[in-house]
Amino acid sequence: xxxxxxxxxxxxxxxxxHIGIPGYLGVFAVLIVGxxxxxxxxxxxxxxxxxxxxxxxxxxxxxxxMACVMLFFMHVRWSPKLVWLxxxxxxxxxxxxxxxxxxxxxxxxxGVFNP
Amino acid sequence: xATNVEALDHDHHYHPPGLQHQFDDMKQQEESVSIGMWxxxxxxxxxxxxxxxxxxxxxxxxxxxxxxxxxxLDAFWGGLNTIVLIVSxxxxxxxxxxxxxxxxxxxxxxxxxxxxxxxxxLGVKVIEYTDKYNHGLVPVAGLNRKAKAPxxxxxxxxxxxxxxxxxxxxxxxxxxxxVYVNPRGEFQWTDTSLAKLAEDHHYLTExxxxxxxxxxxxxxxxxxxxxxxxxxxxxxxxxxxxLHMIIGLGLMAWLLFKAWRGTFSAEYYMPVxxxxxxxxxxxxxxxFLFPLLYLLGRHFMH
Numbered sequence: 001x002x003x004x005x006x007x008x009x010x011x012x013x014x015x016x017x018h019i020g021i022p023g024y025l026g027v028f029a030v031l032i033v034g035x036x037x038x039x040x041x042x043x044x045x046x047x048x049x050x051x052x053x054x055x056x057x058x059x060x061x062x063x064x065x066m067a068c069v070m071l072f073f074m075h076v077r078w079s080p081k082l083v084w085l086x087x088x089x090x091x092x093x094x095x096x097x098x099x100x101x102x103x104x105x106x107x108x109x110x111g112v113f114n115p
Numbered sequence: 116x117a118t119n120v121e122a123l124d125h126d127h128h129y130h131p132p133g134l135q136h137q138f139d140d141m142k143q144q145e146e147s148v149s150i151g152m153w154x155x156x157x158x159x160x161x162x163x164x165x166x167x168x169x170x171x172x173x174x175x176x177x178x179x180x181x182x183x184x185x186x187x188l189d190a191f192w193g194g195l196n197t198i199v200l201i202v203s204x205x206x207x208x209x210x211x212x213x214x215x216x217x218x219x220x221x222x223x224x225x226x227x228x229x230x231x232x233x234x235x236x237l238g239v240k241v242i243e244y245t246d247k248y249n250h251g252l253v254p255v256a257g258l259n260r261k262a263k264a265p266x267x268x269x270x271x272x273x274x275x276x277x278x279x280x281x282x283x284x285x286x287x288x289x290x291x292x293x294v295y296v297n298p299r300g301e302f303q304w305t306d307t308s309l310a311k312l313a314e315d316h317h318y319l320t321e322x323x324x325x326x327x328x329x330x331x332x333x334x335x336x337x338x339x340x341x342x343x344x345x346x347x348x349x350x351x352x353x354x355x356x357x358l359h360m361i362i363g364l365g366l367m368a369w370l371l372f373k374a375w376r377g378t379f380s381a382e383y384y385m386p387v388x389x390x391x392x393x394x395x396x397x398x399x400x401x402x403f404l405f406p407l408l409y410l411l412g413r414h415f416m417h
Binding site for chain 1: 146149150153154156157160161164165167168171172175176190194197198201202204205207208209211212215318388391392395396398399402403405406407410411413414415
């Protein structure tokens with residue numbers, strides 16, 4: 001996809017790297033297909049696999065789309081390590097927030113919202 | 116004056132446009148700027164993360180109420196807005212591309228296109244919010260459309276304004292529930308079919324039974340209150356997202372002005388790149404909001 005750019009990546013300046021217009025259109029196509037796929041899959045009952053399979057598939061597609069936007073539209077792929085670290089750390093903190101909140105709510109019993 | 120310039124020239128042989136004096140060179144400035152922007156985006160992720168946490172807590176408690184509320188949203192508008200935002204992300208990426216190339220005209224064209232798609236998104240949001248307002252789905256009492264109950268005495272076909280109303284209520288007795296009556300503009304929800312469906316298939320959790328039941332049967336009022344939580348979260352999340360879109364449009368207007376003045380070049384385009392990061396971030400938030408708010412429980416609709 002980006003042969004000629006990645007060859008220069010060590011020499012050229014920060015932020016100048018990108019995948020070019022064909023690459024941008026390719027990412028765009030992936031995002032559109034992902035959106036349509038999300039909609040189609042949401043209408044199919046996947047509960048026979050396990051309860052909540054629909055949500056898992058929807059989130060997997062959303063994470064793929066997010067990765068495409070971050071890597072190519074936001075140029076994370078060519079960014080310094082510190083940007084990679086910031087992006088990954090933010091999801092790590094988010095996971096901490098989710099995990100510690102849920103380990104509380106999920107272990108409180110059924111009556112927590114019905115005093 | 117002349118001596119000052121000479122002194123500066125002595126320290127800095129070449130001073131690119133847009134380089135602030137505290138940085139050694141453009142590369143160092145660009146790195147600092149992008150790290151600063153990423154720090155801002157990280158705290159934005161935590162900002163939205165609080166709302167996603169609320170969503171997670173309540174949806175895991177009352178999944179059927181969330182599915183019922185979600186199924187009322189029109190996935191067409193949500194899907195259309197997803198595509199509109201993805202197109203705007205593409206035009207934003209191309210704005211950055213042409214700013215890097217120093218192409219002023221194409222850069223301005225793509226800023227304008229990005230703004231147009233951003234405004235289209237907000238226009239669709241207005242359509243959706245209006246629909247919620249008209250159907251009594253705004254979770255704040257008094258903020259919904261107010262409609263008095265049609266009095267039996269004024270059913271005369273003399274007034275043209277009340278004609279459609281009278282026709283709807285007098286056509287059949289069964290159609291009476293479709294007439295919107297909401298004198299105080301309160302949140303309204305009567306459909307408990309999803310709770311009953313889950314009840315029939317024995318997958319209501321104990322928490323849900325506590326939340327929906329009165330005296331061992333589904334209580335429409337208690338179920339309504341749980342659907343109301345869903346609409347609170349819907350309005351909080353999409354509202355905060357729409358606020359970010361409005362701020363993004365402001366950024367684009369500022370960029371357009373700067374681009375028109377010819378500020379950006381192949382050497383200095385970081386404001387465009389950073390605004391692009393913000394715009395893509397807002398797009399990513401919507402990429403998650405669309406399936407989580409519009410499509411959850413869609414598979415229950417048969």
